[in-house]
Amino acid sequence: MEQYQKSVDPVAYLTSVDPVLATVINILPRPKWQKRQDYFRALVEQIVNQQLSEKAADTIFARFLNIFHDKKIVPEIILKIDDDQIRKAGISYAKISYIKNLAQKTINKQLQFERIHDFTDAQVTQQLIEVKGIGVWTAEMFLIFTLAREDVFSYGDLGLRNAMKKLYKFRKHPTPKQADKISAKWKPYRSWACRYLWASLDIK
Numbered sequence: 001m002e003q004y005q006k007s008v009d010p011v012a013y014l015t016s017v018d019p020v021l022a023t024v025i026n027i028l029p030r031p032k033w034q035k036r037q038d039y040f041r042a043l044v045e046q047i048v049n050q051q052l053s054e055k056a057a058d059t060i061f062a063r064f065l066n067i068f069h070d071k072k073i074v075p076e077i078i079l080k081i082d083d084d085q086i087r088k089a090g091i092s093y094a095k096i097s098y099i100k101n102l103a104q105k106t107i108n109k110q111l112q113f114e115r116i117h118d119f120t121d122a123q124v125t126q127q128l129i130e131v132k133g134i135g136v137w138t139a140e141m142f143l144i145f146t147l148a149r150e151d152v153f154s155y156g157d158l159g160l161r162n163a164m165k166k167l168y169k170f171r172k173h174p175t176p177k178q179a180d181k182i183s184a185k186w187k188p189y190r191s192w193a194c195r196y197l198w199a200s201l202d203i204k
Contacts, residue, residue, distance in 0.1 A: 010150065010189040014196070017185045020168055021193060024200040031195035035148040039113045040106050041073045042146040043128070046138050047098050048091060063089035075103035098133025105131055121149055144191045153183045153190040163197035 011030055015022040036042050048064060049057040065071045067081060067089060079100060086096050105111050111127055112119075119127070124147065125139040140154040154160060161173040168174065168182065186193040 010192045014186060014189055014193055018182075018193075021186075021196060024167065024203065025196055027203070028196055028199045031192060031199075033148045033150075036146045039111075039116065039142075039146060040075060040102070043102055043131075043134070043138075043142060044073055044078075044099055046141055047095055047102065047133055050095070050133075050138065060090040064091060075106045078103040079107075095133065098131070101132040102134070117147065121152060144194065150191045151188040153179075153186070153194060155179050157194075159201060160194055160197050163200050167197070167200060 011025060015025050045061055048061050052060065064086065065073070067085060068074075068077065083093060083096050086099075087093060091099075102111075106113070110130065116124055116127070121143055124143060125136060128134050128139040128142060129136060135156075137154060137156040140152050140156070143149040143152045144154075155176055161179070164170065164174050164179060164182065165172065170178070174182070183190050183193065
């Protein structure tokens with residue numbers, strides 16, 4: 001994975017390089033970082049969550065978990081479950097096909113989960129987008145929230161664009177060029193900045 005010389009605290013660094021972002025950093029709690037080891041389950045959950053509100057996603061995923069007696073999501077079991085049974089949990093047939101494609105590629109070792117923590121961000125993304133229904137955005141969320149990578153920025157995330165529009169006083173969503181210019185100063189802690197931007201949306 002990418003390595004940087006990190007001699008300062010990420011929050012202190014972001015505060016020093018971006019006075020605008022500092023205005024929300026100073027009033028928001030410090031993000032908590034925790035790597036997850038359940039890579040397959042994390043990706044299934046992210047597929048389920050696509051294009052859903054947080055509340056709806058939580059409800060549907062809870063129903064999906066109830067299909068499994070021990071609530072342990074295993075690729076071999078998923079492939080044996082009838083699509084209609086999964087559909088009753090509220091998951092679309094398209095997403096069911098994505099989840100089963102993920103399960104098959106996991107079983108076939110096309111996804112190298114045992115080595116993924118050693119891959120660069122680009123290598124992780126390249127592996128994941130080979131799965132039907134997983135695009136760059138889902139890969140970026142996996143990098144941030146499952147692998148806890150610290151330097152990821154997702155222009156494709158609507159929440160981040162909304163937060164940047166609000167915080168940096170854009171009349172419209174920032175263009176990719178504008179977003180890149182702002183986020184460049186956050187390196188190597190762009191994921192930290194993203195966490196603050198998402199949290200800033202709840203500030204009234």
